[in-house]
Amino acid sequence: MIKTPGMRLGLVCLVAASVGLSLAIVSISKVLLVIAALVVLLRGGRSAADVAPLQTMWTPRLATLVVFVFAFSLLWTTAPMDSALGAVGKYGKFLVIPALLVLIRTRQEALYALAFFLGAQVFLLLSAWLLYFHVPVPWATANMAKTSYAVFSSYLDQGIMSAVVAAVFWHLKALAPTRPLFFAAIVVSILALGNVLIVFSGRTGYLVAVAMVSLAIFWALPGKYRFASVFVPPLIALVVFFSFDKVAQRFSVIKAEISTYSSKPDPLSSSGVRLNFWKTSVRAIAEKPLMGSGAGSWVTEFNRIERLKTPAHKSLDSYSHGNPHQEFLLWGVQLGVGGIFLLFSFFGSILFDLRKMGHPVSLAGQSVLLALIVSCLFNSSLYDAYIGDFFCVSLGVLLAYGFHSRETVQGMTSVDV
Template identity: 75%
Template sequence: MTAYRIEGKPLIWKKPGTRLALVCLVAASVGLSVAIISIGKVLLVLILLLVLLTDYRSAINRTALRELWTPLLATLVVLVFTLSLLWTSAPLDSALGAVGKYGKFLLIPALIVLIQTRHEAVYALIFFLGGQTLLLLGSWALYFHVPVPWATSNMATTAYAVFSSYLDQSIMSAVVAAVFWHLRTFAPNRFLFYAATAVSVLALGCVFVVFTGRTGHLVGIAVLSLAIFFALPKRYRFASLLVPPLVLVVVFLSFDKVAQRLSAVKSEVSAYSAETGQESSSGTRLKFWTTSVEAISQKPLMGSGAGSWVTEYNRIEQLKTPLHPSLGVQSHGNPHQEFLLWGVQLGVGGILLLFAFGGAVLLDLRKMESPIARAGQSVLLALAVSCLFNSSLYDAYIGDFFCVSLGVLLAYGFHSREISRGSVAAGLCSTLKMKIG
């Protein structure tokens, strides 16, 4: 690796300790406040640019960027949204704000490039899971009315969220449960194996017992179903189609909060269909979704540009009620559905781009060791389910969480694979030497 120096001293971003400290800060920060996350990710992306500009010839950087599809697709997402500024119908400040929100995709290539050894990847994973464990313990403490001085959420005493909302934390808890469950096989001793299992159970308990977020409940059911699918022998996996509905029934009958919240969906949808005018979470989403489909149908090729959802929603609703514009014009930032949000902004191609990004992550994960691949696939499934009912990649807190989760897991899997390749190569060389000798 090339050493860049100023007056005999290495540049600060070239120091492994400084780089690793920043990576660990970002990995841990997705369990902390938005302010810490924002500072960490800006510094991380800045260091990424400096490293690529000054040390692009590094074998590690070139290998990671050449062999993995995810960094390329993540960068392409940011470029496409930036390019859409040329035709956006949104005000400039809203358009730039949207591009900034999707800039979080750069966290993925940043983590993959800046984590340069398996040893560093282990540290990043420890800080990531450590931060999430503290978050889980904080939520359980709040649930049992134990004071948590650092809890800053306005939902801390009512919904037991430590820093953000119960919706974000319920989704995060489900993801963390899956990651701990699948990676527990890497534990070096029995104590850590059972500790990881216990944290996984605690995290899933947070989803179904502590929090009331319906999206979190669905994500929990999805990752639990996927874990059962992986545990089934291959000859029985044909029965995996029955797993999700069975898990749903068991969870519905076992946890009161899940039953109450899922039952509420039926009444909310019925009220929306009857046009009672009663506001509800499900009714609002259905209204947003139908209007979003109309916006996509009007501009299917290129969409309306970055940050244009509010503008297009207001325009369509005002056309429906021209005599009462105050009833049609709203100021909501997103339709609570990521796929439709991309469709409004970038057209049908935007929806395909989001699918392509998910496909790139899946393709990269399938090249890695089974526990890492399964943990990453659980994160990807959680993201897909979450995006069906929320704009999870657009939102700040939960979007950063998903990008950091994927970045850390992909870096860990990539460097673990490199070590395996090195071991195989060393074994082959030893065998050849013995034969030649």
């Protein structure tokens, strides 16, 4: 299938760019990528360099383990088999990370992948700004593109993505080969942050933006002053709240919804739905803490528990309500407490690998990781399509670039010695 380096690199670059394009392109390209990586691994005569990232990094091992565990849970899942297989397929996106690490062979190839990833994100960012100023964007396919200004997905997804892109450009500006590109990266970072706070109305995006700015300030402070960084997030949140009307309105709605739910637990509002999902998910985990209910079982377990409370409960369907909008609880319901530990282990493996890499890439990657963790607290960001693909591709590309950059530095050092 992959007969030339050009075809291999072209596929890698397509996947890197796809998460700034439509969901159809994302889906097709990631399947081709995983198949290509399997062909490379299964063929004979491959060199040690082909599998070096898999042997020396923890992230690809944990990513593969995640898919295996979810597939293994099909043996005891309470979900209909089509829903269970669909859930395993959704977590199949984890394989994009080891696939990228297998197919990207050099620092130059990683740089191409990074350039395509960042270029597609700039395209997405500028398209959203055009929609905001009511400029026709023929390629915008989102259902509410003219009102929510999201181009291909939802304002929730694109708000989170914009916050991540702001952090990535900010930290990677140090890699710019020229001063104009250095300042261009700063401009893109500011535009992306403005995209979150002005254009979109996703509340998780606001929280991720606060986290990204707070982390950047933490790293910018001298070591002896970093203790003061504990005060940075609330200060940034207050500045954002009082500076942007849309942010203030959205968080005021949360306060009102939670207050209403506290006095009368009627899950009609966005916050009320989440709180009800979370409460029921905790009960489902408590009932089956060791092994959970298996892949794709969240809807089945939610409906079962709700019917015990209210026999007239109208069942949710797995297509429109397949998760509790909280990744940690989703893994707990499906895999038990061990599933939550597995998710933390996956995050830990990423952090462990990133901290061994060069400074700018390490900071950019750790920012993406923090954004993912914050997103998972309020959404099922790894389970969901598009936003989950975005996180897997961005982490895969950054890990590949950091790995091969480190190899290059080590090679130069050994030559000098």
